[in-house]
Amino acid sequence: MCSECHAAEAAAWTGSHHDLAMQEANEENVLGDFTGTTFDHFGETSSFYQEDGGFFVRTTGPDGDPHDYRISHTFGVTPLQQYLVEFPNGRRQALSIAWDSRPPEDGGQRWFHLYPNEEITSDDPLHWTGPNQNWNYMCAECHSTNVQKNFDPRTGQYNTTWSEIDVSCEACHGPGSEHALWARRGAGSDRPNGLTVELEDGTESAWVFDAEQSNARRTIPRTTRTQIETCAQCHARRGTLKDDHRPGDAFLDSHRPALLDEGLYHPDGQILDEVYVYGSFLQSKMYGAGVTCSDCHDPHSARVYEPGNALCASCHLPSTYDVPAHHFHEPESPGARCIDCHMPETNYMVIDPRRDHSLRVPRPDVSVSIGTPNACNQCHTDRSPEWALRAVTGWYGADREPHYGEALQLGRLRVPAADTALARLVGNDTLPGIVRATALQLLGNYASGVSIGVIRSALIDSDPLVRFAAVRSTEIMEPTDRYTAVYALLRDSVRLVRDEAARVLASVPSSLMPQRQRLVLDSAISSYIDAQLTNAERPEAHINIGLVHLARQRFEQAEDAFTRAMSVDSSFVPAYVNLAELRRAQGRDTDGEVILDSALAVAPENGTVHHALGLLYVRQRRIQEALDAFRRATELTPDDARFAYVYGVALHSEGRVEEAVAVLEEASTKHPYDLEILGTLVAINRDRGDFASAIRHAERLANLIPGNRNFQTLVDQLRTQSRR
Numbered sequence: 001m002c003s004e005c006h007a008a009e010a011a012a013w014t015g016s017h018h019d020l021a022m023q024e025a026n027e028e029n030v031l032g033d034f035t036g037t038t039f040d041h042f043g044e045t046s047s048f049y050q051e052d053g054g055f056f057v058r059t060t061g062p063d064g065d066p067h068d069y070r071i072s073h074t075f076g077v078t079p080l081q082q083y084l085v086e087f088p089n090g091r092r093q094a095l096s097i098a099w100d101s102r103p104p105e106d107g108g109q110r111w112f113h114l115y116p117n118e119e120i121t122s123d124d125p126l127h128w129t130g131p132n133q134n135w136n137y138m139c140a141e142c143h144s145t146n147v148q149k150n151f152d153p154r155t156g157q158y159n160t161t162w163s164e165i166d167v168s169c170e171a172c173h174g175p176g177s178e179h180a181l182w183a184r185r186g187a188g189s190d191r192p193n194g195l196t197v198e199l200e201d202g203t204e205s206a207w208v209f210d211a212e213q214s215n216a217r218r219t220i221p222r223t224t225r226t227q228i229e230t231c232a233q234c235h236a237r238r239g240t241l242k243d244d245h246r247p248g249d250a251f252l253d254s255h256r257p258a259l260l261d262e263g264l265y266h267p268d269g270q271i272l273d274e275v276y277v278y279g280s281f282l283q284s285k286m287y288g289a290g291v292t293c294s295d296c297h298d299p300h301s302a303r304v305y306e307p308g309n310a311l312c313a314s315c316h317l318p319s320t321y322d323v324p325a326h327h328f329h330e331p332e333s334p335g336a337r338c339i340d341c342h343m344p345e346t347n348y349m350v351i352d353p354r355r356d357h358s359l360r361v362p363r364p365d366v367s368v369s370i371g372t373p374n375a376c377n378q379c380h381t382d383r384s385p386e387w388a389l390r391a392v393t394g395w396y397g398a399d400r401e402p403h404y405g406e407a408l409q410l411g412r413l414r415v416p417a418a419d420t421a422l423a424r425l426v427g428n429d430t431l432p433g434i435v436r437a438t439a440l441q442l443l444g445n446y447a448s449g450v451s452i453g454v455i456r457s458a459l460i461d462s463d464p465l466v467r468f469a470a471v472r473s474t475e476i477m478e479p480t481d482r483y484t485a486v487y488a489l490l491r492d493s494v495r496l497v498r499d500e501a502a503r504v505l506a507s508v509p510s511s512l513m514p515q516r517q518r519l520v521l522d523s524a525i526s527s528y529i530d531a532q533l534t535n536a537e538r539p540e541a542h543i544n545i546g547l548v549h550l551a552r553q554r555f556e557q558a559e560d561a562f563t564r565a566m567s568v569d570s571s572f573v574p575a576y577v578n579l580a581e582l583r584r585a586q587g588r589d590t591d592g593e594v595i596l597d598s599a600l601a602v603a604p605e606n607g608t609v610h611h612a613l614g615l616l617y618v619r620q621r622r623i624q625e626a627l628d629a630f631r632r633a634t635e636l637t638p639d640d641a642r643f644a645y646v647y648g649v650a651l652h653s654e655g656r657v658e659e660a661v662a663v664l665e666e667a668s669t670k671h672p673y674d675l676e677i678l679g680t681l682v683a684i685n686r687d688r689g690d691f692a693s694a695i696r697h698a699e700r701l702a703n704l705i706p707g708n709r710n711f712q713t714l715v716d717q718l719r720t721q722s723r724r
Contacts, residue, residue: 002169002176005183012300018167020077021143022084025055029074031081032099032111039097039111042119046097048111057083057095062129064122073165075135075143077101079108079351084135090158092135096120096128100351107351114349123571131569136160137537142234145171149243153536153564172230172299173197174247197248199227199299201292207315214320222290225251228281231293232257236278237264241495241531252464252496259469260438262412266372268363268405269435271356274348280357282434291315312338328395334379344375363403364388370409404435411442415673416704419446423454426466433463440466444473452477456485464494471500483508487517490524499528503544507551525552539565539572546578550585558582571602577612589616607637611646623654634663641671649680657688668697673704682714691722 003010013019023029034048034055046059055071072092075082081099084092096115102108115126125132132138136158140147146163163170170176178194205220229251232238236251237258245254257279258264264273269283281287296304296311304311309322320326321338329335341362345353362375367385376388407425410418425431425439440458443451451473458470471489474482482504489501502524510518525548532541546561559582565575576599583592593616599609614629630647637643644667652660661684668677678697685694695718702711 001180006169009300012298013169016301016303017077018171018302021075021167022165023074024165025071025073025083030055030071030083031074031077031101032083033109037111039113041097041113041116046111055083057085057097059095059097059128060122062122062127075139080112080349087129089156090136090160092140092160093129094133094135094139096126096133098349102351112350116350125571131538134537137535141240143167151537153533156537156568158537167234170247172199172247196246197226197230199230199247199294201225201227201294205290207295209317214317216315218290222292227292227294228278228287232278235276237273237275238278240534241499243534250494252468252494254495256496257434257465259434259441259465260408266405267370267409267412268366268372268403269358269408270360270372271346271354271358274354277354277357279434281359283432284357284359286359288432309336309338328391340379341375344373344378362388362392363400364392365400366403366405370406372405404431404439408435408438408442411439411445413673414445416675417706419443419448419451422446423450426454426458433465436461436463437465437469440469440473444476447476452481459485459489464492464497467492467494467497468500471497471504475504479508480512483512487513487521490520495527495531498524499531502528503548506548510552537568539569539575541565542568543572543574543578546582550578550582553585555582555586573599573603573606573609576602577608580612580616584616584619589619592616605636607633607635607640607643610636611640611643614646614650618650623650626650627654634667638670641667641674641677644671645674645677645680648677652680652684657684660684661693672700675701675704678704682718686718686721691718694718695722 020029032048034050036047036049038045038047040046044060046057048055048057050056056068057071058066058068061067061069069085071083072086073084075084075094079100079102081101083095083098085095086092097111097113100108100110100112118126120126120128122129124130127133136149136151140149140160140162144162144165145168148161150159150161151157152159173179174196176195178196180194182192182194201222201224205218205222207216208219209216226248230247232251233245233247233255236255238255240255242254251257258275260267260269260279260283264275265279266272269280271280284291293299295315298305306314309318313322316338322336324331324336327336327341334340339355342359343355343357345355347353363372364374364376364385366372367374367377368389374385374388376392377383377385380388404425407418407421411422422439422443426436426443428436436458440455443455455470455473455477458466459474461467461470467489471486474486477485486501486505489497490505492498492501502521505521506525513521528548529545532544535541542561542565546558546565549555549558549561559579562575562579562582565572566579569575576595580592580595580599583589583595593613596609596613596616599606600613603609610629611633614626614633617623617626617629627647627650630643630650633640633643634647644663648660648664648667651657651663661681664677664681664684668674668681671677678701681697682694682701685691685697695715698711698715698718702708702715705711
């Protein structure tokens with residue numbers, strides 16, 4: 001229908017990745033070799049064949065045995081194509097064995113596994129039949145148009161529907177029937193034109209060069225984020241807050257984007273995991289200058305408008321930038337390509353290169369200081385970051401601004417004095433909002449006067465991501481202070497902020513609020529719970545609901561939620577641990593032990609379960625069992641400083657001082673910024689007369705927080721005692 005009036009746009013879209021995002025599995029669409037080929041992965045053989053006009057795979061099923069499955073749909077097209085299998089309960093699962101659709105000369109035309117170096121057994125969440133490969137939850141929303149997931153939590157059934165199988169016109173422009181009616185009536189220039197969303201972000205604007213300027217400017221500032229946020233609904237690492245969102249809806253009313261979180265981004269904001277562009281682009285100077293997605297990409301074909309450096313030249317004068325005096329490489333060489341320096345690639349799904357859209361200047365100095373990658377060494381793999389830094393310094397000089405990644409790294413490591421550096425980031429409103437929000441989130445680990453003051457100020461920031469992170473970080477406040485600071489945000493204009501405000505206020509005693517305000521909070525918590533139920537097929541959703549009920553001491557509802565999480569995924573350990581914690585709060589540790597034993601049956605190597613059992617045994621005065629559990633937790637989860645600390649303290653309490661010191665010394669080596677471990681080592685060594693060790697650890701404390709006079713006083717006292 002759209003192509004009747006928009007033939008050029010339809011032609012550009014046809015054959016695009018959006019057009020081919022999902023297709024029926026037939027002779028025309030299936031690219032993989034289903035002629036009886038086989039593929040082996042860690043001793044398991046899968047075979048691909050055709051029968052009666054259908055495409056089939058014989059591979060390991062959820063029970064660990066091989067079964068024959070019919071392919072229902074293809075998923076994607078280049079550089080790889082995945083395949084979906086429909087199961088009786090309406091769920092579709094994506095095979096982890098994919099077809100490399102690249103030409104043979106590029107290494108393609110072969111089957112390959114998306115986890116080539118891992119043995120993925122049938123009980124692993126990453127197994128193709130598991131929850132993390134579920135199309136209905138993980139993929140459908142962004143590969144088809146007007147997807148209605150229609151999950152029934154009572155039966156565990158999906159009745160997922162879509163208006164069109166691929167990403168078509170209405171996926172971005174919204175429902176088109178009113179627009180078509182408007183056009184048939186004679187259209188004209190008057191608005192409204194029947195469309196639910198306008199994506200131009202200012203069609204009258206242009207990018208122009210002022211005299212003697214090397215960078216173009218936008219003639220009319222970008223006044224909306226509609227286009228970017230419409231793209232972000234799929235091109236962002238995010239969670240979903242509601243099922244019924246439409247193009248044009250405010251992004252933060254329907255989705256919760258990830259911040260620059262550890263495991264997703266390097267500390268300086270470069271892409272690490274697959275994060276789908278939006279969070280990167282928010283960091284860029286391009287975004288700050290008003291650039292939109294369609295300034296570089298044709299929105300219908302999704303291709304960039306010009307090849308190579310020609311695209312960048314539309315806003316950056318070639319005479320300034322596309323010359324050896326700027327890039328210091330041979331013309332036409334890889335080092336002379338703008339995108340190779342400013343948008344380096346990272347491969348995901350083994351063979352799918354994605355470019356970092358933070359459009360940053362390479363910073364080998366940051367690589368040297370905190371170990372992040374840089375574009376220079378991604379090309380010059382045989383050289384060191386120090387070599388790259390010397391080269392860049394020789395070209396551009398040694399002066400460069402401090403990078404926010406250095407402060408974020410301090411926060412990730414929980415360096416004690418990092419609150420000051422993080423506070424400076426939050427207060428610098430020239431930085432991207434997502435950076436400031438990430439700094440705020442990390443400030444939530446520092447219960448200092450500096451942190452709390454910055455968090456309070458950020459609660460009224462104009463950027464909703466900043467307000468969201470500030471609300472989250474108020475959990476370090478006392479309940480009364482949190483209530484007075486956050487209550488007003490239950491009426492924030494952005495749902496993401498409102499829902500987070502409801503979550504952090506759930507633990508505030510209702511006695512602090514008048515009846516009218518309790519009702520407002522109740523309504524906000526209902527909204528938060530509705531957002532979680534959008535993903536009712538995931539155990540995490542029910543854990544979040546249960547934690548809110550537990551915070552409000554509504555034990556029956558909390559139990560229902562935790563039990564539901566266990567029924568959704570019987571291997572999801574947090575459900576068992578939280579239910580056991582509920583039993584502790586009810587004074588029912590005997591029942592809690594049964595629950596934790598059940599958790600060990602499904603996850604015997606989970607350190608969190610062993611730690612929880614250790615705490616339970618302590619409460620029951622079963623000390624040797626507690627020590628065994630704490631030891632096991634520390635062995636299984638060596639990166640958790642708390643587990644090692646508790647184990648060391650427990651050993652010391654039982655008079656096993658040498659063992660306690662050994663455990664805590666090892667933990668301090670792994671976690672050099674943990675003040676609790678250091679303080680305990682000071683106390684134990686002082687009490688046993690080892691003043692040299694006590695002084696050594698006290699000096700580390702004093703060096704970590706140089707402005708804390710108490711630590712320096714402690715050092716002086718220990719030195720005095722050692723001389724007696």
